[in-house]
Amino acid sequence: MSRVFGFLALAPTPLSPPTPPAEVELVWQAPKECPTGEEVESLFEALLTSEPTGTGTLEAHAVVTKTPRGSWRLELTTRIDDYTDVRKFRGATCQDLAEAAATLFAFALEPALHEPAPDPEPLPPERTPEPEPAPEPEPKSEPRLQPPSPEAPTDPQPQPLKRRRLFTAVSAGPDIGVTPSVTARIVAGLGFNWRWARFQADVAWLAPQPTPPNLSNARVQAVGGLVRGCGLPGGDTWRFPVCAGFEVGGTIARVDRGSGLETISGPWAGPLLSAGAIRQFDRVGLFLAVEGAGVVFRRNLRLANDAIYGPANGSLRVLAGLEVSFF
DSSP: OHHHHHHHTTOOSOOOOSSOOSEEEEEEEOOTTSOOHHHHHHHHHHHOSSOOOOOSEEEEEEEEEEOTTSOEEEEEEEEETTEEEEEEEEESSHHHHHHHHHHHHHHHHOGGGGSOOOOOOOOOOOSSOOOOOOOOOOOOOOOOOOOOEEOOOOSOOOOOOOOOOEEEEEEEEEEESSSSSOEEEEEEEEEEEOSSEEEEEEEEEEEEEEOOTTTOSEEEEEEEEEEEEEEOOBOSSEEOOEEEEEEEEEEEEEEEOSSOEEEEEEEEEEEEEEEEEEEEETTEEEEEEEEEEEOSEEOOEEETTEEEEOOOSEEEEEEEEEEEEOO
16 A cells, blocks of 8 residues: 555545545446456545545546556546546556545545645754764665556547436336236336345236136236335446346226126235346436246136136236436
8 A cells, every 4th residue: 555655645636526425436447457446445445544524425437448558548537416527547557547546536535635734843943053963875765656647638538327316117018927818018117226226116007808708708907016126237328137026916807797797806916026137328228127926825706606717826027118217
């Protein structure tokens, strides 16, 4: 860490958000021979002398690349509320750039690190001057770490996507297992994203389908509601939710008895597993998912002593849809 402390005196202009943040949320993209994002976080945490006292989260997106000449290039974008800052640096090694970025994060979390130390108070004059000793040769100093030199401004670069929290989603696709034959499933829901996870609640409607003629003269539809929690690996543009949840609903049949239509219904419930992919475009995302649900409780549909319909022991559906994020 001695090289990092040497950089403190030579660092470029520190980040200057309106108020110091309470934490840094770092997305670090670099070749394998470079330090990892976790190592960069450890570097700037080691520089702090106290717990951060600011508010909010400083979102940082860093991209490190190697130039054809063998040097290293860092593009660092930071954002908090309405404040956005883009910096570009060059360095002799990838480690130099990691330490430079860590130092800037430490300055942002604890601005006092960058404030110059106060001048020492002058000593009182001595009454009897003493002869000065012969000067001793100064020890050979090691070369100081030079900071990466900022590049000249270039054309504006695409900004990393902001990870928004609250979202709503709509989707549709084929479903088999709940109604007598393959039917259309339409879903609407609301959810909340964290950095690596999400929670979502949905309601669904399944279009009516006729029962086989040898069973009854009825048309069966279904409604349901489900909740799920998901792991959310991926980056700013592609995410891959893997979810587990629970679904409850009811099948509804309208039976033609000759003398008129009669409506009967029965509940069902079971666990749910799903996996999919989301392509994110700022506030809008397109997704495709495959879901499978089991049935641990159900009540078959009967009218008098006649069996009308009973759902299968499970269902499978493929859904394509749209997400819109708000905050």
